[in-house]
Amino acid sequence: MTVNSPLIPARNRRLPASERRQQIVDAVLKVVSEHGVPEATTSRIAEAAGVAEGTLYVHFSSRAEMLIAGLDAIFMQMLGLVESSTEPDALLRLKDVAERHTRLMSTEQGGFAYPWVEFIAAGPQVGLREAVAQTQIRAFRLIWEIVEEGKAQGAIRSDLDSDQLTWEWLSFAWAENMSCLMGLDDFLANGHSSRLMDIILKDARA
Amino acid sequence: MTVNSPLIPARNRRLPASERRQQIVDAVLKVVSEHGVPEATTSRIAEAAGVAEGTLYVHFSSRAEMLIAGLDAIFMQMLGLVESSTEPDALLRLKDVAERHTRLMSTEQGGFAYPWVEFIAAGPQVGLREAVAQTQIRAFRLIWEIVEEGKAQGAIRSDLDSDQLTWEWLSFAWAENMSCLMGLDDFLANGHSSRLMDIILKDARA
Amino acid sequence: MTVNSPLIPARNRRLPASERRQQIVDAVLKVVSEHGVPEATTSRIAEAAGVAEGTLYVHFSSRAEMLIAGLDAIFMQMLGLVESSTEPDALLRLKDVAERHTRLMSTEQGGFAYPWVEFIAAGPQVGLREAVAQTQIRAFRLIWEIVEEGKAQGAIRSDLDSDQLTWEWLSFAWAENMSCLMGLDDFLANGHSSRLMDIILKDARA
């Protein structure tokens, strides 16, 4: 109802919606990494994406939706982590993926760990925590399938509960995330986490 | 003890500072448990403590300070968890404390774990994340000393890196916290976390 | 008339400007009826008209202009109401038109009255209130001419001030509009408004 006259013309080239959307999702992850979910304000996201705040709402219907899109992108990274391993032996592949995880944690900003744990503990916000749990369940399945494959191969003892090993693997990943988040570098740097994975896998070996 | 005149509304009696402070800290933990750190507003804290908002600032100089005081209180609970175990064998004590941790997680809202993980992931807020890391380091020492005691006792293999086992134990605790936070009940309920601890301790046994 | 290929999605065919304009005006009335003037946003209007938002500005230079066009359309309906009465006796015609007005009010959402009163009270917006007043003045003339005709016919007492009776007739119409708008159904349903018109006309009868 107010007289809104945007006298200054659009500075940003028009972009296909999907491309702009991707820009925004990237901006979400960047901002969440740097500031955490609660401080991932729309104004910061817009600035990081190089668009006006209003533009965010052309592509997403709410801040929550942007955050969830960011979370989805993180899951895709996790998926990439798992799928990029070509190790045929499932047990060794679990180790291989774990090592990739460790390396990713050591990169700048802890790879996807930062935003991911931020999401987990973002507080019981609208839909966000549920979305996070869903992500975990999807991750669970990814690992679980490797475990099953290992049992079929005979690389993993057949009397082992697949859920059990999957939980253990995830515990390892969580611990790396947490320690990374808290700046407790020792855990990764000194090979402690790596050795935890060894213990877990040793127990699983056929 | 004076009888409160029912005619005069029960205005908040002047209280010794320490007592009022405690009230407020309790309120902080309650609010953080229910709403998470970002939603732990001063107005909610004041309401939960039964005082006016201004009163908070008589006892704390900022909201961050209140949160950190809450975090400290949580560490004290963790301390209680460890110290309440009278198991003489250090290895068994590690198991005992782990079991107490599991039980605590299973209570409504995960005992102190809930606010604790909320703190961890509260984002890089002023001073808060550093305070959380400090808490972890203190917790590390608590467990580390049990480990050392175990090695002195001969219950834990002497060639084991104490840091390593301590990290592993903490990984277990973190995993329980995370799964609790995400509502992934299976991990605790079906004994998966308990079995992870078994693997860890088996590896450590002398 | 060309057959729309079902394979090519029905993109909005180029339309003669006047036709498109009419579509938009219809949409304005629909949206104003449902949501009121303040909530008659360009996005809602565009959606109701089945065009893109930008298209609105091909045919109108501002939202205010669209609203005024809608208001004009309403006056045309009012005109239709008056002109559709073929009652030769002017006094009876006043009654007849009043009855049509009452019936129109009773239809879903009060016929054109709904958007019309919305316009009246849309607040002193740019140009809108002035346009509304103009509409009223035009309506005044419509009724006033019937009154004059009645006096010429001898159906209405010649000593009556034509303005007076016209105002009274409009008062009746306003009251019906207002009560309709406020959901005070009694006024129309129980014949109160009708009886008010009777009193007014009785006083005017020659």
Added chain:
Amino acid sequence: MTVNSPLIPARNRRLPASERRQQIVDAVLKVVSEHGVPEATTSRIAEAAGVAEGTLYVHFSSRAEMLIAGLDAIFMQMLGLVESSTEPDALLRLKDVAERHTRLMSTEQGGFAYPWVEFIAAGPQVGLREAVAQTQIRAFRLIWEIVEEGKAQGAIRSDLDSDQLTWEWLSFAWAENMSCLMGLDDFLANGHSSRLMDIILKDARA
């Protein structure tokens, strides 16, 4: 969660809550009169009240509540209008109150008419239109009781439907409001509305 440090101290003397509330309600009426309900923004209201925007929310929980409080204040004016008449004859009192209404309309900004009709047509906003209807129902009762009193006195014909006369009286008031709102000064200034009331009351006289 943001660092909010209001460095500039409060400029406004602390005031009893009820007094500040009244200030705000007055500001609401002023702003609504000048700009209409849709443009009665919190920022304008705050400015008119001479307080910060945040202060509004210390005393009201939402803009809607402020508007409804304004509406209530208007009803109180209407009540004052009715109660200030000491005319013992109920029929004459109806005339007297009508005259006061007319005079009020003629004062700057149409007395309460402006905000009142603004409210009526504020669009189907949350609770607002319902609140307006309630106000009308209360006004209806005020007039209805005078009518009943008149019948008891014998000043008003006993076979007259009290509801009917009450509706007629309200129609008069509505018409004055509407014309005032639309700037159609003739209706009031030239005594047309006054004469409408005469017709209505003549019909009611015993």
Added chain:
DNA sequence: CATGAATGAGGGTTCATTCAT
């Protein structure tokens, strides 16, 4: 003619913090 991505001012609301009482 028609589109729809982009804009940025402004909307209502919340918040940590202050200070006169």
Added chain:
DNA sequence: CATGAATGAACCCTCATTCAT
């Protein structure tokens, strides 16, 4: 010690309008 009214920056989101396509 305790209060709570007052603050204003920042929050998320909506809007009328523009213009390259």
